[in-house]
Amino acid sequence: xxxxxxxxEKVLMLGNEAFARGAYEAGCKLSAAYPGTPSTEISENxxxxxxxxxxxxxxxxxxxxxxxxxxxxxxxxLASMKHVGLNVAADPxxxxxxIGVNGGLVIIVAxxxxxxxxxxxxxxxxxxxxxxxxxxxxxxxxEAKDFVKYAFDLSEKYDTPVIVRTTTxxxxxxxxxxxxxxxxxxxxxxxxxxxxNVMMPGNAKGRHLFVESRERALAEDGYDFPINTVEYNDSxxxxxxxxxxxxxxxxxxxxxxVLKLGIVNPLPRRLIEEFASKVETLYIIEELDPIIEEQVxxxxxxxxxxxxxxxxGEYSANMIKKAIKGEDVYIAKAAExxxxxxxxxxxxxxxxxxxxxxxxKIRAAGDIGCYTLGAVxxxxxxxxxxxxxxxxxxxxxxxxxxxxxxxxDWVAVIGDSTFLHTGLNSLMNMVYNKSTGTxxxxxxxxxxxxxxxxxxxxxxxxxxxxxYSIDLEELCKALGVSNVHTINAFDTKKLEKTIKExxxxxxxxxxxxxxxxALLDKSPVTxxxxxxxxxxxxxxxxxxxxxxxxxxxxxxxxxxxxTMCNGCGLCVEFCKFxxxxxxxxx
Amino acid sequence: xxxxxxxxxxxxxxxTLLTSRILGxxxxxxxxxxxxxxxxxxxxxxxxxxxxxxxxxxxxxPIVEEGQADVLxxxxxxxxLRYVHFLKKDGAIVVNDQRIDPMPVVIxxxxxxxNIIEDLAKDHRVFRVDAIDEAKxxxxxxxxxVIVLGLAAQHMDFTKEEWxxxxxxxxxxxxxxxxxxxxxxxxxx
Numbered sequence: 195x196x197x198x199x200x201x202x203e204k205v206l207m208l209g210n211e212a213f214a215r216g217a218y219e220a221g222c223k224l225s226a227a228y229p230g231t232p233s234t235e236i237s238e239n240x241x242x243x244x245x246x247x248x249x250x251x252x253x254x255x256x257x258x259x260x261x262x263x264x265x266x267x268x269x270x271x272l273a274s275m276k277h278v279g280l281n282v283a284a285d286p287x288x289x290x291x292x293i294g295v296n297g298g299l300v301i302i303v304a305x306x307x308x309x310x311x312x313x314x315x316x317x318x319x320x321x322x323x324x325x326x327x328x329x330x331x332x333x334x335x336x337e338a339k340d341f342v343k344y345a346f347d348l349s350e351k352y353d354t355p356v357i358v359r360t361t362t363x364x365x366x367x368x369x370x371x372x373x374x375x376x377x378x379x380x381x382x383x384x385x386x387x388x389x390x391n392v393m394m395p396g397n398a399k400g401r402h403l404f405v406e407s408r409e410r411a412l413a414e415d416g417y418d419f420p421i422n423t424v425e426y427n428d429s430x431x432x433x434x435x436x437x438x439x440x441x442x443x444x445x446x447x448x449x450x451x452v453l454k455l456g457i458v459n460p461l462p463r464r465l466i467e468e469f470a471s472k473v474e475t476l477y478i479i480e481e482l483d484p485i486i487e488e489q490v491x492x493x494x495x496x497x498x499x500x501x502x503x504x505x506x507g508e509y510s511a512n513m514i515k516k517a518i519k520g521e522d523v524y525i526a527k528a529a530e531x532x533x534x535x536x537x538x539x540x541x542x543x544x545x546x547x548x549x550x551x552x553x554x555k556i557r558a559a560g561d562i563g564c565y566t567l568g569a570v571x572x573x574x575x576x577x578x579x580x581x582x583x584x585x586x587x588x589x590x591x592x593x594x595x596x597x598x599x600x601x602x603d604w605v606a607v608i609g610d611s612t613f614l615h616t617g618l619n620s621l622m623n624m625v626y627n628k629s630t631g632t633x634x635x636x637x638x639x640x641x642x643x644x645x646x647x648x649x650x651x652x653x654x655x656x657x658x659x660x661x662y663s664i665d666l667e668e669l670c671k672a673l674g675v676s677n678v679h680t681i682n683a684f685d686t687k688k689l690e691k692t693i694k695e696x697x698x699x700x701x702x703x704x705x706x707x708x709x710x711x712a713l714l715d716k717s718p719v720t721x722x723x724x725x726x727x728x729x730x731x732x733x734x735x736x737x738x739x740x741x742x743x744x745x746x747x748x749x750x751x752x753x754x755x756x757t758m759c760n761g762c763g764l765c766v767e768f769c770k771f772x773x774x775x776x777x778x779x780x
Numbered sequence: 781x782x783x784x785x786x787x788x789x790x791x792x793x794x795x796t797l798l799t800s801r802i803l804g805x806x807x808x809x810x811x812x813x814x815x816x817x818x819x820x821x822x823x824x825x826x827x828x829x830x831x832x833x834x835x836x837x838x839x840x841x842p843i844v845e846e847g848q849a850d851v852l853x854x855x856x857x858x859x860x861l862r863y864v865h866f867l868k869k870d871g872a873i874v875v876n877d878q879r880i881d882p883m884p885v886v887i888x889x890x891x892x893x894x895n896i897i898e899d900l901a902k903d904h905r906v907f908r909v910d911a912i913d914e915a916k917x918x919x920x921x922x923x924x925x926v927i928v929l930g931l932a933a934q935h936m937d938f939t940k941e942e943w944x945x946x947x948x949x950x951x952x953x954x955x956x957x958x959x960x961x962x963x964x965x966x967x968x969x
Contacts, residue, residue, distance in 0.1 A: 204808070205808075206804045206805070206808055206814065206816070208818075211962060231820055232820065235820070310819065310822075310864070334815075334842075363817060364845070366817065366818050366819070366820050367815055367816060367817040367818070367842040368800075368804055368814075368815065368816040368817075368818070369814070369815050369816075369839075369842070370808070370813060370814065438842075441840040441841050441842065442840075442841055444840040444841075445840045445841040510841070510843060510845055511840075511841050511845065512845045523845075523846075523847075526846060526847060526864075526865035527865060528862070528865050529861050529863055529864065529865070531858060531862055531863065532827040532858070532882050532884045532885050532890040532891070532892065532893075533828075533882060534791065534826075534858070534859070534862075534882035534883075534885055535827055535882070535883060535884075536792065536824070536825040536826055536827035537825060537826040537827070537883050538826075539793070539825060539826060564825060567825070570883070571883070571887055571889070572883075572886075572887045608913055627953075643825070645820070645824075674948055731953065737886065737887070740883060740886065740887065742826055742880075742881070742883065742886065744883075744886070745881045745886055746886075747889070755880075757912065757921055
């Protein structure tokens with residue numbers, strides 16, 4: 195940006211790290227988020243800047259409202275989340291669009307084309323269109339930083355929250371970034387504004403008119419926004435694109451004329467019409483849904499897009515070359531070899547709980563976390579996965595639909611972080627509506643799958659400061675569940691007995707299966723297990739829970755890999771021949 | 781110089797992210813434009829992971845595509861086989877001779893392919909090392925990935941001194957010496 199002092203040589207930054215840097219340089223003072231791949235590292239990098247108050251909120255709706263409050267009070271504020279998190283935050287999102295901002299409000303939302311770590315492939319631009327909120331889309335780390343700063347400026351200039359949309363590929367790619375100093379942004383004074391900040395029907399009517407005029411102004415002014423760039427080359431092929439696909443276009447079609455949109459909602463119509471009039475064939479290259487394409491076509495402009503390119507997954511330069519030029523790019527065939535899907539780690543406490551459920555032939559209504567992996571062989575006990583918190587409420591729905599007896603071979607399984615995110619409401623509903631059923635909280639004292647973030651029951655804040663730690667057992671009791679058990683997740687005998695008894699009861703039972711995530715404990719392993727080959731009958735029972743450290747060799751003998759075993763001892767309980775011995779390590 | 785394409789493949793948890801940090805530092809130090817693309821999240825839980833590193837005068841696309849890799853660095857041999865079609869015709873494969881069974885093999889649903897390295901060597905330049913074994917000799921099996929990187933360094937355009945200086949800046953202070961030794965072992969193979 196003009197007039198700023200550069201403070202360093204270029205540094206290599208992850209897209210998410212660059213977003214954090216952008217918020218810092220923009221003078222942002224507050225950041226709130228709930229972890230979710232691929233957005234998590236934004237907060238993990240913002241926490242490094244003492245000038246920004248940053249927190250993990252229990253869910254995205256709360257995070258969004260925290261940021262809205264900060265904006266109303268007059269400071270620049272940020273909320274970040276993954277695409278499905280935006281659904282959770284949709285309620286405040288749609289209304290803050292009407293309220294607008296005092297201090298700038300930016301929401302970074304990470305989509306996941308290709309489904310690297312998500313339950314769906316939804317397109318945030320569609321949500322933003324429905325909420326009438328502008329969306330900026332950077333295409334590399336450098337722009338990730340700059341666009342966040344630009345987003346804060348737009349937010350304040352147009353009295354609107356601004357979404358900065360990223361994707362997994364951008365968030366998790368590193369590129370060179372030039373650092374600048376933090377802007378000194380003064381807090382805006384707070385002035386009571388009844389018509390703007392109190393969204394009762396009468397006021398919302400007026401604000402809706404404002405939102406519509408804001409959309410028109412942004413669409414018109416977009417013609418001059420510096421984040422939209424036009425590169426005129428050969429006029430035969432013209433491409434409209436944005437974000438990461440721009441990089442693929444540059445690689446695949448270096449000769450093409452390109453309109454790179456920095457703002458993808460609302461679209462700068464005049465700029466697009468002008469570009470379209472100067473090229474022979476217009477292509478629109480966007481990952482996921484045809485959001486740009488459908489609008490451009492609705493203006494009577496001919497364009498090629500999803501008729502030759504997919505709405506699923508990520509694009510690449512080769513894919514674009516093939517679709518547009520018909521070039522048969524050299525692609526050797528991949529070998530047909532065994533897949534390597536993700537698995538529960540050696541020593542994972544979820545494996546212990548799932549092995550008990552499997553033994554008892556109990557099905558689990560599942561939730562979002564590493565424990566979704568309990569759905570695949572050899573454990574195969576998780577039957578459903580929908581969204582955060584859905585395990586408990588869907589179990590309740592089954593009970594109400596089919597009766598108490600029907601769910602006596604079912605439980606709900608949910609992680610500690612997910613329970614606090616939205617599982618809590620579902621449990622409250624079970625109590626309120628006189629349900630029965632067993633809920634197992636897989637309490638590994640962290641938000642595991644996203645890479646170990648603290649939450650309201652770990653006793654630490656995002657900043658690493660000690661704080662009150664919510665007692666899950668007391669919390670469930672306060673909600674009205676009287677039958678709550680806290681059990682060591684590796685005490686399979688006690689777990690088995692308790693689960694067996696609980697599912698037979700005509701009441702709600704919560705079982706908190708507690709043991710820290712195996713990756714959380716960084717201290718050296720002090721104990722491992724090995725197989726006594728003289729006693730081993732090679733029956734394979736120890737392999738039933740699917741621990742990746744235990745493998746069968748070509749000759750049929752079974753071995754425990756000493757670079758992987760972390761000494762949890764679950765396999766010992768499966769051996770009827772006393773053939774698994776512990777080894778003490780230094 | 782044409783853009784160089786490096787791929788680092790392995791099993792989630794093997795430390796591909798550390799190696800990509802070292803490679804990234806190296807390319808900036810040499811004044812190149814660079815992009816790296818990594819896998820975070822669920823796939824890191826024991827799944828197949830791949831990191832792309834591209835450097836040159838100006839880099840657009842952050843990923844390496846089929847038939848484009850100059851060097852394929854594999855921390856596990858089944859993963860070398862999985863990604864070998866990404867290699868250029870004259871590209872080099874640097875492979876750690878380690879077998880980690882994926883779950884379909886563990887549960888007996890599929891077989892781990894035999895003679896992977898020999899088969900790869902029929903059509904490609906393959907350089908193998910039993911890096912776990914070499915690292916154990918050094919007293920820390922966890923530095924195996926830097927041994928593999930040392931072997932890969934033989935097939936890239938940077939000097940030994942450049943590599944060592946970046947390793948020094950990238951790894952935790954306590955492990956600088958052992959990582960430098962690990963690099964030398966791979967580099968001198």
